[in-house]
Amino acid sequence: MIRIIAFTFFLLPILLSAQNQSFSGYFNFEWKDSTGQILLEVDKLEQEFLYVNALAAGVGSNDIGLDRGQLGNERIVKFQRSGNKILLVQPNYQYRAESDNAKERESVKEAFAQSVLWGFKIASEKKGKIMIDLTPMLLSDAHKVAARLKASKQGTYKLDASRSAIYLPRTKAFPKNVEFEATITFTGDAQGRYLRSVTPSSDAVTVRMHHSFVELPDNKYTPRKFHPFSGYYDLSYYDYAAPIYESMEKKYIYRHRLEKKNPEAEKSEAVEPIVYYLDPGTPEPVRSALLDGAKWWNQAFEAAGYINAFQVKMLPDDADPLDVRYNVIQWVHRSTRGWSYGASVSDPRTGEIIKGHVSLGSLRVRQDFLIAQGLLSPYNENDDNHSPMMELALARLRQLSAHEIGHTIGLAHNFAASFNDRASVMDYPHPVVKIGNDGKMDMSDSYAVGIGDWDKRTIIYGYQDFPDGVDEEAELKKTIDQSIKEGYLHISDSDARPAGGAHPYGHLWDNGASPVDELNRLSALRARSMKDFGLGSITTGTPYSQLENVLVPIYLAHRYQVEGVAKIIGGVNYTYALKGDAHKVINEVVDAKFQKEATDALLKTLAPSFLEIPEEILKLIPPAAYGYRRDRETFSRYSSITFDPIAAAEGSANHTLSFMLNDDRLTRIIQQHARDESQMSLSDYLNKIVNQVFNDKGSNGIQHQIANSTQRLLVMHLLKLSRDTKGFGQVSAEAFKVMAMLIPNQLKTRDANATFIEKMIIDGMDISKPLTLPSMPEMPPGSPIGCE
Incomplete structure (x- = not known):
């Protein structure tokens, strides 16, 4: 077997000669070409910000679960100085004291552990300008890839620093966020077939990891109370300053910040609309189907009193899908079919969603096509009769696009929506195929079209904007009771x-x-x-x-x-x-x-x-x-090679x-x-x-x-x-x-x-x-x- 290899110069897309670069943004940093280092200027000691890690280039196996675009955890962190060291500290926001008493707040803070995520030696300090070498952190296994490979029984792998380096094309600085990326290689002995099936050389697994430092939102966002019938995911934490007669556990919903330009108006444009961007690597006709399904959500926001508050556009070619400034719908490829996901980056203090990120598995559309193919048996007379299957598969994609976006705007599943005549895209729908009066299969109503009535009720609960002086809690209860009276199940x-x-x-x-x-x-x-x-x-x-x-x-x-x-x-x-x-x-x-x-x-x-x-x-x-072989998509058998x-x-x-x-x-x-x-x-x-x-x-x-x-x-x-x-x-x-x-x-x-x-x-x-x-x-x- 002949191996085809290529030498990659990580900086070639940016530089053809050895040069240093300076980046100005939320944090200023420098790229040292001669050493391959990122030196970060720490000018925000004791100032909290958001740290997010993600997987920019994945492994490609649904069973292993390390996908392109996969988000890791978001964490509130801050830099602290101690002598010649800078520590990256994660405070514990799970346990708080929401009190005016500073000593009471301090007592809870000291009662529960914090986490120091990394420690840096000060590389230089001139005129109060502190520089640290961020490279070791950026070249670490921040996404826990090795642990995931071991847990999925694919082998024991270790990070190989000699085969890892900063990936400069996606290392950028902006006023409210800085983005870093690194090519990370793990070496080991492959033990599982999943990994061997997706790597060119299974003893070396190379991915790209992304790191984001993001300015936290301001304090003008008002968290909204969680209700189990509201249809939302909940952010929960414990408030040790709560009155004894109240529960210490506080619950709020996850949602984007959305405000009317005119809260007094029944219908109003938003101060800043929610905009989602579709991966330009998505092919047609999938692209159009995903755009159509995503746009359904504007129907729900209209029901909540907004005009054109939810928009969908194509992601600019020069934009990074992991840049926290963009809500993204990403088309993800794997070697086998699997789940799609709707994830988000949110403020752990309040539940405010900062970035929605949808990952849609590209092979699922082929499964829907296959289901329709078996139901119709359409190729008796015409081998080009693909249209009926394509229509069903694309109808499912529209629904799937809306479903996963629903998660990224805060919504949980509603698996009882089928009882209410397919009232929500947040259900998992089986295609509705009927036998028509002519005896033929009728797929005209295979999947529902448009946003569901339950979805409108959820958006009204989570996103309606109340004028000053209105009792928000009372209005939210009215919304819940109205949904109940209308007969919806959740x-x-x-x-x-x-x-x-x-x-x-x-x-x-x-x-x-x-x-x-x-x-x-x-x-x-x-x-x-x-x-x-x-x-x-x-x-x-x-x-x-x-x-x-x-x-x-x-x-x-x-x-x-x-x-x-x-x-x-x-x-x-x-x-x-x-x-x-x-x-x-x-x-x-x-x-x-x-x-x-x-x-x-x-x-x-x-x-x-x-x-x-x-x-x-x-x-x-x-x-x-x-030349063909059976796989796990076929039936088990006791008869060896025969069906x-x-x-x-x-x-x-x-x-x-x-x-x-x-x-x-x-x-x-x-x-x-x-x-x-x-x-x-x-x-x-x-x-x-x-x-x-x-x-x-x-x-x-x-x-x-x-x-x-x-x-x-x-x-x-x-x-x-x-x-x-x-x-x-x-x-x-x-x-x-x-x-x-x-x-x-x-x-x-x-x-x-x-x-x-x-x-x-x-x-x-x-x-x-x-x-x-x-x-x-x-x-x-x-x-x-x-x-x-």
């Missing part, structure tokens, strides 16, 4: 995540007001898509083996709705209510009938007929063509069983039945699952083998529950009882599968022996539509 991350979640309407990647109805609808859509699936699902010249990649998201189209429906079982309908709010529902158990409907709907996804992949499809998928329909079915069945038999969910079933006998008991619930799985043996050979696999999976889940020493003991007891009844009631036939299951149960119920089970199959990655 359920965010911790309550919507699927494993142990209990809310019946807060889900990821779902649609519709009824999770059960949507699962039934998606199941019918899935069946129709697989009926149409075939040669028209790929273009001429594509290997037949690639059909598997197109099949995966179609076969598993129900996966997210399964998660939502499972949360109805043992579910609790609740709200983020405060005393005095207009909420009618605070905390109530989901209706028993609704829980039964959810159980029945999920059991249908365990039927062998549901899990079977039609023979017509199996005949079309050979082993991977030479395995049983393993695919196992992955889907195991997914359903994992959610139906979640130990937290089963605990809630026991508690709900104990409180109300009309709710199903855990014994009845488990027996219902057992009867479905063991009684439906399928109508053909493949279905029979799928039934056998699902039976084994169910028993493995029950054995794990029976041995769970950390969960509620009654769950283990019920699982133990059900298995004890399996042998006489269900395992009457003496075929190989029944004999094996009986042996598993007998051995597994012997608590004197360690529990050893076969591995459970996993599905290909799903979330985000667009890794787990």
Whole structure:
């Protein structure tokens, strides 16, 4: 193998001859060409400013998580002098005393630790001008890259100073901020495939790190009080000067500073609008889609009384996307698909957002295209029939652009927005595809267009500008109560995540007001898509083996709705209510009938007929063509190189069983039945699952083998529950009882599968022996539509 290499002179874009340079800005500094040093003039001793580090050039692996444009932490810091040393100190703003008493403030300050981030020797001092060598700090692993590589099991790496240097093209000075950048190289022995797949030489990993010193905002910003129903992220800290009868924990929302030119007017232009800039490296038609989606937010600001207060432009070619003066939407490339992010730089004292920074993964649009390709099978007659898939993929990009910007303007997820007819871009939407009256797939309403009604309510809460003399707290309460009266739901991350979640309407990647109805609808859509699936699902010249990649998201189209429906079982309908709010529902158990409907709907996804992949499809998928290879986006298999329909079915069945038999969910079933006998008991619930799985043996050979696999999976889940020493003991007891009844009631036939299951149960119920089970199959990655 021949390596192509290039010698890089780090200064060539700036200088062709050895010269020093002086930079004047928020901090003045000098570049010493002969030594490769940055000398900083420290003229602001004891004056606090903001320090932000980021990754300007990344690694390119979603699994490792070191992306181009990734922001690190923002920290308030200050320079302190002690003799011949200058210390960079980070005060502790998590614990404060908001008091007029200076001694009280000092007592809290001294009670909690500060952090000295760096120490510098004074390089020179002439006429009161103190210079320090900033280079060691700039060439450090400020972004913790080595720790991240180790945590992701990619190897042990160390910073190599001989291969690291200041990157002068992005080292700049401005009146309110100075920006530094460095090329940083880590050396080590690669142990993980993720790193090897994205580096030209895996023993040397080179990235660029960015450092910003930023003037803190003035004291004219007024923090806004956090309410859990407001839809915002919260800044929290502890105020030790708070009255004893009040909570010490103070909470404010994160938001940009926005003020009307005329606060008395119903509609007014902003003193300074919020402007976001799109990465000019974004190609068309993606560029136009992202611009369109970003501009949706102006609709919400108009609802809050502003005229043209939210604007979107192209980032100037000479601008640095990590320059804190720019809110940026960045198009980020990785070797595999993954999440997009909306991050921000904010003032830790108040929650004021200084810079919004969106990172959009470029491969997600291809996943949406793939989903549409499988649903439509559009290439029967025309290999150039890409338009329907492009329309769906671009519709998703518009929504994604708006979603991630929402985070950067302070908004949290609202995973219950689907209940309110797609009321928020801050939800995770699954494409809504329907079967039209003509029998064809209808994608015209795949994603919502425009900002959602819930989003308007959140912007009204966070950004409306009150005239002098208005009681802001009272007005904010009116806004919250109005949102409640209009019937909006708000359920965010911790309550919507699927494993142990209990809310019946807060889900990821779902649609519709009824999770059960949507699962039934998606199941019918899935069946129709697989009926149409075939040669028209790929273009001429594509290997037949690639059909598997197109099949995966179609076969598993129900996966997210399964998660939502499972949360109805043992579910609790609740709200983020405060005393005095207009909420009618605070905390109530989901209706028993609704829980039964959810159980029945999920059991249908365990039927062998549901899990079977039609023979017509199996005949079309050979082993991977030479020059191509299978990857994690394809199904697991037991059959080596050949396509395995049983393993695919196992992955889907195991997914359903994992959610139906979640130990937290089963605990809630026991508690709900104990409180109300009309709710199903855990014994009845488990027996219902057992009867479905063991009684439906399928109508053909493949279905029979799928039934056998699902039976084994169910028993493995029950054995794990029976041995769970950390969960509620009654769950283990019920699982133990059900298995004890399996042998006489269900395992009457003496075929190989029944004999094996009986042996598993007998051995597994012997608590004197360690529990050893076969591995459970996993599905290909799903979330985000667009890794787990």
